[in-house]
Amino acid sequence: MKDFNIEERVKKAVENFESGYNCAQSVFLAYADVFELDLETAKSMSVSFGGGMGRMREVCGTVSAMAMLAGFRYPVVDPKDQDARTRNYAIVQKMGGLFKEQFGTIICRELLPAAEAAQTNPAPSMRTAAYYSSRPCGRYVAHAAEIAGKMLKGELE
Known part of the structure; x- marks a missing residue:
């Protein structure tokens, strides 16, 4: 695994979001190169998770x-490896818990302002200055990118 600076990756994740990537892509793409993932593949893998x-x-x-x-x-390479699966699930729960501790929930509609939370139409909102100023998602991207960086460096075990 490639070495990295967490603060730089947090900044990159926020830049990703502010350039038009969705919340999931913004965090995932900030670390894709750590695992030598092709950028286009990483974009495709993460796009569907945006907007909750x-x-x-x-x-x-x-x-x-x-x-x-x-x-x-x-990773859990062998589906019978219960220890690996437990390790994976435990770290996911730890990260989710840290996010929830900071923001009170991991549920998108509970994180967004009421008017935004009700919008589930599949058409994404236009990315304008008003869009970015009305939503708290940049903060969520930054915090998740920080948690992910700590996890990847083994600091959450």
């Missing part, structure tokens, strides 16, 4: 991105 999975406003995409990254750091 396909804009259904369920689990925050940033939390889903952390879980996907945990799969690379703590």
Whole structure:
């Protein structure tokens, strides 16, 4: 696994979000190169988790991105390897718990302002200055990217 600076990756994740990537992509893409993932593949892998999975406003995409990254750091190659699966699930629960501790929930619709939370139409919102100023998602992206970085460096075990 490639070495990295967490602060730089947090900054990159926020830049990703501010450039138009969804919340899940923003976090996932900030670390994709750590595992030598092709950028286009990484974009495709993570796109569907934005907006609480396909804009259904369920689990925050940033939390889903952390879980996907945990799969690379703590893989379960053998489906019968219960220890590996337990290790993976434990780290996902730890990351989700840290996110929830900071924001009170991991559920997208509970994190968003009421007017945004109700919008589940599959068409994404236009990314404008008003869009970015009205939503707290940049904070969620930054915190999830920080948690993911600590997980990847083994600091959450």
